[in-house]
Amino acid sequence: MIKELTCICCPMGCSLKAEVNEKGEVVSVKGNNCVRGENYAKTELTAPVRIVTTTVIARSGEPVPVKTEKAVAKDKIFDVVNNIKSVKIDLPVKMGDVIIENVSDTGVNVVSTRSVE
């Protein structure tokens, strides 16, 4: 199966055509102008991941910005966001404090990205 995607490694934005076999492995990549395109297609098509950022509203009403410490599977983004939205936290928090451990069973923690008094 041929899958099409846009490389984001540089502003060139090469249109990539990647051949994927039945096991879901990337067999070949075309359309790229450099090796980064090939690597990008392989990761993006086998296990695309994203860092998720959003806010948690503290009990005092103040929004606290948070992120997943590492990238999580792309198809888990909404699940992660919903889990983050459902927690209630108390202030103060420090930048880097863990807000949720192992969010949505991704093995990744959600941490605060700002110290809020």
Added chain:
Amino acid sequence: MNDHSLIIIGGGPAGMAAALAAKKAGIDDLLILERDSRLGGILNQCIHNGFGLHTFKEELTGPEYAERYANMIKQEQIPYELNTMVLSVECLKDSNKKAITVISSKRGVQTIYAKAVVLAMGCRERPRGALNIPGYRPQGVYTAGTAQKLINLEGANIGKEVVILGSGDIGLIMARRMTLEGAHVAAVAELMPYSSGLKRNIVQCLDDYNIPLLLSHTVVDIKGKEKLEGVYIAKVDKNLQPIEETKEYYPCDTLLLSCGLIPENELSVDGGVEIDPRTNGAYVDESLETSVEGVFSCGNVLHVHDLVDFVSEESARAGESAARYILNGKKPIKETIEIKTGNGVRYTVPYKINVDSADELTHIRFRVSGVYKNTSIVIKSGEKELMRKKSMILVPSEMVDLVLKKSKLEEADEAITIFIEEASQ
């Protein structure tokens, strides 16, 4: 107490980097004035990641980048005042000192003095009125940055059905942000045939969520008297004029505008700083000094950046230059080379270089006026070629940073011209 070596106007990424560099260069008596209630400026509301790859070699969110810098400011014991706004900057004729009039609840309205000033006030968004979109003026029309502030800093829930005009980075980021907040983003319309945002933002903020990017489209009418009910979007022709027959209705309760940023230079202009109409920022030389002696400019108030890392680097140079000015006085100006723009180059920062006082390496930053593939960036002085750099792609959304050696500058006998040499030529 009210007489300082250096005053830095703005405590965002530019102001903080300038302050740290000036302190490192030996200036102890400096003061940062910040109008907001915390340091960090616009970074505080940019809760997404993608900051700091150059500066910290890791990917941070805006608040993290801001807090790291704020921590350094505190560590270096650099004084700063929050909720303090500068009302005017004036260069005193007799002493060459700068008189800075500030207002805060603590100080009241007061004039303080400094040998040198760094302007680091950032930029503002182009509002709807300046875009001349016809229609009603209902609730629900926000600039993307205002919406970002409302959601990320005020915890507001502003809309459910969204259209975005302009594919600037803040618009793209807000498309994703609104989606994650439970809204449906119907489309992002962009007047130009290319996006003004970064490619990775198009993929990660639009494509990931199946949000269509309508290139060569614009909003031609806004409906809803008190509250936004919908907008009409039409395709535009080659002259960017809407084609009436292509008009389509998009019901929505929120319209976000991400249609350009304008350096906020009203203060600079009042202080006599000359403005480059190409950037809406100050004319500066290689030391980032403006047309007013002892007044330096950096960051988004100088020219709009796409990477905060570049802002920090540039602002550190402004801080160093200001320190040098304070410690050594006015630099002797012998030979000045003007930088001219040729094919495809919209502007350059700086616009002139004092060769003698230039550092070993001079940064020249510019933006191109269109999309250029497989071209060369060429610097010439008369017929003499000083530099040539191949480039696979140049786009208006990404600032170009060229570094020119002093030895090359010394080869120039007359003004230098920077241009894009296209393959077919």
Added chain:
Amino acid sequence: MYDVIIIGAGAVGCAAAMELGKYELNACVLEKESDVCEGTTKANSAIVHAGFDAKPGSLKARFNVQGSNMMKELSRKLDFAYKQNGAMVLCFDENDKPGLVQLKEKADKNGVKGVSIISGDEARKLEPALSDAVCAALLAETSAIVCPFEMTLAFAENAYANGVDFKLSTQVLSIDKLDDGFEISTNKEKLKTRCIINAAGLYADKIHSMVSDKPMKIIPRRGEYMLLDKSAGALVSRTIFQLPTKMGKGILVTPTVHGNLLAGPTAENIDDKENVSTTKSGLDDVRSKALLSVKNIPFNKVITSFTGLRAVGDTGDFIIGHSDIRGFIDAAGIESPGLTSAPAIGQYLAELVGEIIPLESKKNYIDTRKGIAHFNSLSVDEQNELIKQQPAYGKIVCRCETVTEGEILDAINRPLGATTLDGVKRRTRAGMGRCQAGFCSPTTMALLAQKMGIPIEKVRKTGRYTENGGQDNE
């Protein structure tokens, strides 16, 4: 039972309320919107016309000249922005010059002082930005500019201070004639009154027909405007009109009393009384016609465009006076020069009320009103005094117009205070500058939300709140 109910809190309604505040009366103003100054009064040229344009002998001429003569004194007593900047009417064609002479004759008949005809070169000497095509001009020294929001708020606040009730977000649904007056049904309550003043602007015909069988028709006439940044505000110092020709009435270019540059309005009769949208063709028209008068207007400095609807009656003149139903007084068809005429109309309306109810002067009448401090225009000493009393004046919320938190809090907390973003904007100018509220609106919204005890996203730009704090969308 009220003695007088005024329907409509625009310039005319509020001026009438202010005048009635001078007497021992039980008076009330009903307004369907959530704030005063929400209709025609909020979107017009903001000119105090000298009075050379109105037909001699008309109500327009009478009240224009009277109003123009009253305005300076009123602005001083009631603390609103006013500036006598003078006006010019430009003539571009030698053949049209008789038109200027006719205007001059009308001015003389109307009793307008300080009017003269000058040559094109003389005009350009006074206003260097004028077009080279100007061949002659009428100069009117008494023409002035005013802030229509502040003026109307000043009238309303003065009326309130003198005991006049204001019921906002209160829409009149029907009126029944009683033996000794009227019963007015609103969306909220029923109210009885001996007298009614119909100052309902665009809807004056609708209100009129609730009581009278005599026909009245008010046509909305759309006028589109463009407002430019203050950096363009000094392009001209006078209000620059164009001599009406066969080609149309022309549009004006004027500085505003706060230092912006305003160009407009177009003139187009429409059907929809709610249609305050701008159009591409209208704005193009403003741009091209403005450039006929003034060279090099920097239209890249437009900060906003807006539409106002004039309430145009079917008689060619203001419709002011007792209706055929005793106790029901009309003040309808108040198109230009309505803003200028408002205080004079208010006075006259009070006289008409006096013909029905004997008027007795109020003992503790207050003839002044103190507006919101305009921090930006104070001296440094005055500014520091304010900050010392109230630290919120040391906090700038709107950067473009240098509006402090103190001013915004005053706008929200004073009687008849603002409840919406536009309400704050009209009272303080916060959000009226070049960034058009980009920076200040989140802070202003937070202050409004706090005052009203609602979540920030419930704060409205304009319009009514429902009882539960939700949004009333009708």
